[in-house]
Amino acid sequence: DADVTQTPRNRITKTGKRIMLECSQTKGHDRMYWYRQDPGLGLRLIYYSFDVKDINKGEISDGYSVSRQAQAKFSLSLESAIPNQTALYFCATSANRGASSYNEQFFGPGTRLTVL
Amino acid sequence: AQSVAQPEDQVNVAEGNPLTVKCTYSVSGNPYLFWYVQYPNRGLQFLLKYITGDNLVKGSYGFEAEFNKSQTSFHLKKPSALVSDSALYFCAVRVINQAGTALIFGKGTTLSVSS
Numbered sequence: 268d269a270d271v272t273q274t275p276r277n278r279i280t281k282t283g284k285r286i287m288l289e290c291s292q293t294k295g296h297d298r299m300y301w302y303r304q305d306p307g308l309g310l311r312l313i314y315y316s317f318d319v320k321d322i323n324k325g326e327i328s329d330g331y332s333v334s335r336q337a338q339a340k341f342s343l344s345l346e347s348a349i350p351n352q353t354a355l356y357f358c359a360t361s362a363n364r365g366a367s368s369y370n371e372q373f374f375g376p377g378t379r380l381t382v383l
Numbered sequence: 384a385q386s387v388a389q390p391e392d393q394v395n396v397a398e399g400n401p402l403t404v405k406c407t408y409s410v411s412g413n414p415y416l417f418w419y420v421q422y423p424n425r426g427l428q429f430l431l432k433y434i435t436g437d438n439l440v441k442g443s444y445g446f447e448a449e450f451n452k453s454q455t456s457f458h459l460k461k462p463s464a465l466v467s468d469s470a471l472y473f474c475a476v477r478v479i480n481q482a483g484t485a486l487i488f489g490k491g492t493t494l495s496v497s498s
Contacts (some may be wrong), residue, residue, distance in 0.1 A: 315485060376424075
């Protein structure tokens with residue numbers, strides 16, 4: 268979905284480095300999510316935020332942190348990257364209750380992260 | 384525990400034949416169910432959803448899904464497959480937690496349509 272953008276699209280880094288992945292959206296949605304995708308494991312939720320002051324841990328939050336700088340921006344950080352964090356990372360957004368698209372999530376194109 | 388399962392890692396069909404991608408779920412309360420598709424090097428795209436009402440849900444690109452409460456299933460179907468349908472398909476279920484709601488995704492099923 269072009270309304271959800273992620274930067275960078277690809278990143279190679281070394282063990283121990285700090286990495287930030289950024290997500291921006293123009294959909295006007297309050298809810299934003301970070302997932303990682305690994306082959307054979309599907310998508311797993313890392314963190315999610317229902318508004319600027321709300322941050323919640325997902326299934327696999329250890330080793331990650333997030334920042335919701337504004338309604339439209341949600342960043343994911345790896346404070347000290349390790350090789351098993353090599354994965355495809357997706358940002359997603361969804362509308363609040365009452366919207367016709369409530370419960371649907373709209374995904375960015377993904378960031379492929381490799382930790383050597 | 385609330386979960387969603389896609390029992391097949393891969394489904395192979397010939398172009399023009401009907402296809403089915405299977406999904407079963409386990410959730411408290413009424414299920415909200417979704418199918419997403421992922422093409423190579425792309426993000427996930429919404430296909431269809433079941434919230435309430437008719438058990439047969441129609442979605443994008445000619446896909447449909449049948450909700451079966453007794454079998455706790457939500458299988459994705461298409462009457463006539465196209466080579467361009469080849470992609471990775473994810474089933475998802477909405478769960479309610481302390482913070483609100485979130486989606487749990489299955490592990491994905493790779494659909495390969497041969498010409």
